[in-house]
Amino acid sequence: MSRSDDRVEVRAQDTDGARGAPIPRRRLLEIEDLRTQFRTHRGMVRAVDGVSFTLDRGRTLGIVGESGSGKTVLARSIMGLLPKRNVVRTGAVRYEGIDLLTTSPEQVRDLWGAEMAMIFQDPMTSLNPVQRVSAQITEGMRHHLRMDRKTADATALALLREVGIPEPKRRLRQYPHELSGGMRQRVMIAVALACGPKLLFADEPTTALDVTVQAQILNLLQREQRERDMAMILVTHDLGVVAGRADEIAVMYAGQLVEKAPTASLFANVRMPYTEALLRSIPVLDAPSHTRLQAIPGRPPDLVDPPSACRFAERCPYVRDRCRAEPPPLLEGEPGHFYRCWYPVGLSSPVTLRSQPTSGNSGGVR
Amino acid sequence: MAGTGTAHLRAPEDTLLRVEDLVVEFRTRGGTVHAVSGISLDILPGETLGLVGESGCGKSTTGRAIIQLPPPSAGAVQFEGVDLTRLRGDSLRQLRTKLQLIFQDPISSLNPRRRVRDILAEPMRVWKRGDAQQQEQVVRETLDAVGLDPETALDRRPHQFSGGQCQRISIARALVTQPKLLICDEPVSALDVSVQAQILNLLQDLKARYGLTMIFIAHDLAVVKNVSDRVVVMYLGKVCEVAGPDRLYAHPAHPYTEALLRSIPVPDPAVRPEAQTTLAGELPSPVDPPSGCRFRTRCPYAQERCVHEEPQLREVAPGQYVACHFPLGGAHAAPVRVEVGAGVPV
Numbered sequence: 001m002s003r004s005d006d007r008v009e010v011r012a013q014d015t016d017g018a019r020g021a022p023i024p025r026r027r028l029l030e031i032e033d034l035r036t037q038f039r040t041h042r043g044m045v046r047a048v049d050g051v052s053f054t055l056d057r058g059r060t061l062g063i064v065g066e067s068g069s070g071k072t073v074l075a076r077s078i079m080g081l082l083p084k085r086n087v088v089r090t091g092a093v094r095y096e097g098i099d100l101l102t103t104s105p106e107q108v109r110d111l112w113g114a115e116m117a118m119i120f121q122d123p124m125t126s127l128n129p130v131q132r133v134s135a136q137i138t139e140g141m142r143h144h145l146r147m148d149r150k151t152a153d154a155t156a157l158a159l160l161r162e163v164g165i166p167e168p169k170r171r172l173r174q175y176p177h178e179l180s181g182g183m184r185q186r187v188m189i190a191v192a193l194a195c196g197p198k199l200l201f202a203d204e205p206t207t208a209l210d211v212t213v214q215a216q217i218l219n220l221l222q223r224e225q226r227e228r229d230m231a232m233i234l235v236t237h238d239l240g241v242v243a244g245r246a247d248e249i250a251v252m253y254a255g256q257l258v259e260k261a262p263t264a265s266l267f268a269n270v271r272m273p274y275t276e277a278l279l280r281s282i283p284v285l286d287a288p289s290h291t292r293l294q295a296i297p298g299r300p301p302d303l304v305d306p307p308s309a310c311r312f313a314e315r316c317p318y319v320r321d322r323c324r325a326e327p328p329p330l331l332e333g334e335p336g337h338f339y340r341c342w343y344p345v346g347l348s349s350p351v352t353l354r355s356q357p358t359s360g361n362s363g364g365v366r
Numbered sequence: 367m368a369g370t371g372t373a374h375l376r377a378p379e380d381t382l383l384r385v386e387d388l389v390v391e392f393r394t395r396g397g398t399v400h401a402v403s404g405i406s407l408d409i410l411p412g413e414t415l416g417l418v419g420e421s422g423c424g425k426s427t428t429g430r431a432i433i434q435l436p437p438p439s440a441g442a443v444q445f446e447g448v449d450l451t452r453l454r455g456d457s458l459r460q461l462r463t464k465l466q467l468i469f470q471d472p473i474s475s476l477n478p479r480r481r482v483r484d485i486l487a488e489p490m491r492v493w494k495r496g497d498a499q500q501q502e503q504v505v506r507e508t509l510d511a512v513g514l515d516p517e518t519a520l521d522r523r524p525h526q527f528s529g530g531q532c533q534r535i536s537i538a539r540a541l542v543t544q545p546k547l548l549i550c551d552e553p554v555s556a557l558d559v560s561v562q563a564q565i566l567n568l569l570q571d572l573k574a575r576y577g578l579t580m581i582f583i584a585h586d587l588a589v590v591k592n593v594s595d596r597v598v599v600m601y602l603g604k605v606c607e608v609a610g611p612d613r614l615y616a617h618p619a620h621p622y623t624e625a626l627l628r629s630i631p632v633p634d635p636a637v638r639p640e641a642q643t644t645l646a647g648e649l650p651s652p653v654d655p656p657s658g659c660r661f662r663t664r665c666p667y668a669q670e671r672c673v674h675e676e677p678q679l680r681e682v683a684p685g686q687y688v689a690c691h692f693p694l695g696g697a698h699a700a701p702v703r704v705e706v707g708a709g710v711p712v
Contacts, residue, residue, distance in 0.1 A: 180649075181421070211585060212629045212645040215639065215644035216644055238559065240630070240631035241631045243635045245639060267633070281560045282588070283586075283588040283592040285627070289593075289595075290592065293563035293592065296560040299530075
């Protein structure tokens with residue numbers, strides 16, 4: 001994102017009044033050892049198990065993982081959108097320096113919509129079916145920004161136009177069921193943007209949509225984010241969705257971050273075998289038809305009782321004894337590039353030398 | 367893209383299934399929904415036909431109309447020489463065992479209250495195939511074929527399985543009646559990429575093992591390319607383009623095919639998605655489809671002729687058929703483009 005970065009950089013300087021030397025970005029979000037557990041009759045489910053990362057203003061973080069990897073729970077834990085009962089959250093979630101885990105629910109509610117907003121996967125169930133589009137967009141502005149009805153309505157109209165809805169005036173008076181899936185997702189985005197949040201969570205925002213509409217919605221999100229200098233956390237199972245759009249990518253597996261790096265360096269030097277396996281399982285357009293896909297065997301571990309050593313070991317093509325004995329830490333192997341693996345892909349120092357891969361699909365890297 | 371025409375059909379005696387001028391319309395209070403408007407396609411034995419397009423293009427309706435669920439408003443569906451649209455009652459039900467459907471949502475397509483053993487044996491019980499013991503034998507073999515351990519799976523219920531495993535069970539259920547044609551309606555859209563690869567590979571294996579012919583309906587072009595021998599691109603109830611997958615993806619001739627291909631997110635940060643032009647707007651209403659070429663309202667190359675005249679499917683390269691007045695590039699299509707583009711009838 002070199003070009004967009006430049007623009008954002010300039011903007012940040014202007015608002016801070018700093019001229020000359022570029023100033024460092026301002027930290028927006030700091031997550032420290034966040035753990036979210038659900039109490040069930042089978043025991044505690046460790047859905048998010050010690051996740052740490054930071055996010056600066058105006059940046060995009062892509063969180064990638066399979067179903068059950070904890071990516072949605074992570075986003076909801078940060079925002080505080082989980083039920084109180086039978087949920088245990090520990091660690092720290094600092095938003096502009098305030099720890100959201102220790103602030104009162106009332107104070108956190110003041111942040112929802114105004115400071116941080118969320119777009120969900122299914123736009124039908126996340127919009128109110130018995131409220132007109134206008135009411136849903138203006139609600140936040142009237143509450144948080146104390147806008148009068150007229151101004152709020154005018155802003156809503158401008159927002160609908162901005163998110164690319166044709167005939168916005170008519171749409172404002174309609175109900176969600178009168179809109180197509182793509183339209184509904186645009187309305188959701190308008191609702192989320194209404195109060196000008198600094199942080200936007202997009203949880204699989206395009207998974208329920210067609211490819212053509214998916215491209216439109218992702219472009220829209222990216223444009224809005226850039227123009228508003230808004231930070232975004234884009235949660236998805238599709239590495240293709242984040243590849244061209246995120247500044248940084250975090251890959252989750254079994255409740256933990258297993259690899260995190262700036263997008264370009266992640267794709268250039270995949271280190272975590274799980275990330276590599278995910279990338280290889282995607283059917284590629286460039287491959288001839290009937291190319292055999294490289295599926296990941298097995299299933300993710302049970303999060304009630306996850307393996308004590310490497311959680312990916314059972315499915316890893318490069319597994320060795322150490323992987324089943326000691327849990328690998330998330331280490332910064334290269335500047336900015338973190339991975340949780342004893343024998344990272346593509347590295348061949350004596351310690352990390354592996355036995356010949358049996359599947360023959362490693363491309364001769366190891 | 368109006369895409370009527372039968373230029374792409376092959377000799378009827380070679381095909382397992384031949385669909386001609388299929389029309390499906392639904393009468394609603396808002397008017398008649400033209401879900402499928404004159405589609406023709408055929409499949410050779412052992413072939414996999416991919417059917418792609420956006421939601422609402424009629425691909426699922428086509429798949430369902432083939433097995434007469436519901437019967438189409440017009441058109442013929444020849445299966446092994448028998449026109450299914452003329453069959454009724456028992457003879458239709460009898461023949462349907464040879465055509466099986468796999469649905470998108472594996473969990474809701476299985477009865478949550480029944481055990482896997484009963485879910486799989488049901489079709490054989492209905493058709494009184496073999497005794498209980500033989501049925502269990504078939505169930506065990508089929509479970510094994512789809513990669514589930516019969517010992518642990520037989521007495522469990524659907525909720526005890528993951529989405530990918532449920533899809534394996536659905537596939538097994540479709541296989542127990544020994545079908546010839548398997549219609550897969552978005553079988554992997556609800557699954558994770560890693561599981562998606564497992565199921566796609568499984569379908570390929572089963573196709574070889576059971577000698578199946580498949581119709582593979584999906585909106586993901588990369589998935590369709592991977593499994594298909596021939597691809598039909600649909601838009602708003604019409605066929606846009608028919609070609610072999612490698613040809614279609616390398617040289618799309620229809621502007622809609624090109625737009626679909628461009629919309630696919632590529633797992634490569636060097637590709638700037640925003641730089642690529644994506645399709646603007648949304649699918650027009652099938653209640654009142656555009657005149658002439660149905661794609662013209664969203665087509666970047668649309669001209670006056672597209673409003674008045676519906677394009678017919680014609681061959682632009684060996685094995686590649688397109689329904690467009692101004693097909694894209696390529697040596698084969700170029701003369702057409704120059705000639706027509708020079709003197710557009712206005």
